[in-house]
Amino acid sequence: MNAHHPIFSINSDKAFEEHALAIFKHQSTHCAVYQTYLYHLGIDPAQVKQTADIPYLPIAFFKSHEVIADSRQPEIVFSSSGTTGMAQSRHFVTDVNLYQDSFKLAYQQFYGNIADTCLLALLPSYLERDGSSLIYMVDELIAQSQHPLSGYFLHNHDELFNILKKLQVAKQKTVLIGVTYALLDFIEAHQLHYPELVVMETGGMKGKRKEMVREELHMVLKAGFGVSSIHSEYGMTELLSQAYSYGEGIFNCPPWMKIVLRDTNDPLSLISTTQTGGINVIDLANVNSCSFIATQDLGKKYPDNSFEVLGRFDQADIRGCNLLVQ
Incomplete structure (x- = not known):
């Protein structure tokens, strides 16, 4: 049995922050899709000193590109269900462990x-x-x-x-x-x-x-x-971690996963808790793809870091002017 990756020993906000920054540095140079995205945003990875400054890759890139931060061949490729005629998300997993x-x-x-x-x-x-x-x-x-x-x-x-x-x-x-x-x-x-x-x-x-x-x-x-x-x-195809809810639709993450909300009208601005926003996920288990994902879900976050999923953005308008609440 292989030893667990160090992310699975995270037990504090400080440890999470350190691992997240180290993984960001790795992915900003080794994940071509993410590297190009950062370049087009005008972000210099060397200037990113805290997780609050890390940009999130729109989840749609998993439909159009191979999001991979590893030179190894994938051991498995997960794909989303997707309705007929729509592109499927694909997650290339180089280390299924x-x-x-x-x-x-x-x-x-x-x-x-x-x-x-x-x-x-x-x-x-x-x-x-x-x-x-x-x-x-x-x-x-x-x-x-x-x-x-x-x-x-x-x-x-x-x-x-x-x-x-x-x-x-x-x-x-x-x-x-x-x-x-x-x-x-x-x-x-x-x-x-x-x-x-x-x-x-x-x-x-x-x-x-x-x-x-x-x-x-x-x-x-x-x-x-x-x-x-x-x-x-x-959970979703694009993430290797899951959050769970014991009821009332209130979810909690394992220690190597975190939810951050973004402004529905300005996808690059993060917002504080108690407001409603787009759900961004930091999933450190995605170390070999991209750990910083802007999903198409709409949610609310609470002071104890639990969160609620309120619906989805309309596919046609990911900026969130038009919301389709389930």
């Missing part, structure tokens, strides 16, 4: 030992295509879970219902991770009262159902599963 360490250590931090857990996955739209980083993660976690019933469910909802009932009787610690529309499909056919179950939604409607505001969605899911809160996972 970084991804494995990132999701395993984060999962353990938020949910404890996976070996004690039965992990059930209801992820049809992800299973039906190649290149999903989420499926890669869930595959690995299922393999690490030592429970014989851990596994995937495509459309076999009756079987999933029976297994959940069995696990509830056995008082087995269980996590059900599901794409949002599939969880709704499931509870339309099967009602549960399973307060101990962790239900984790990810990935939205994928064009299969009408979008719902989070409060309404979580209310429906809580009633259907008989749970007091709905957990969520915030």
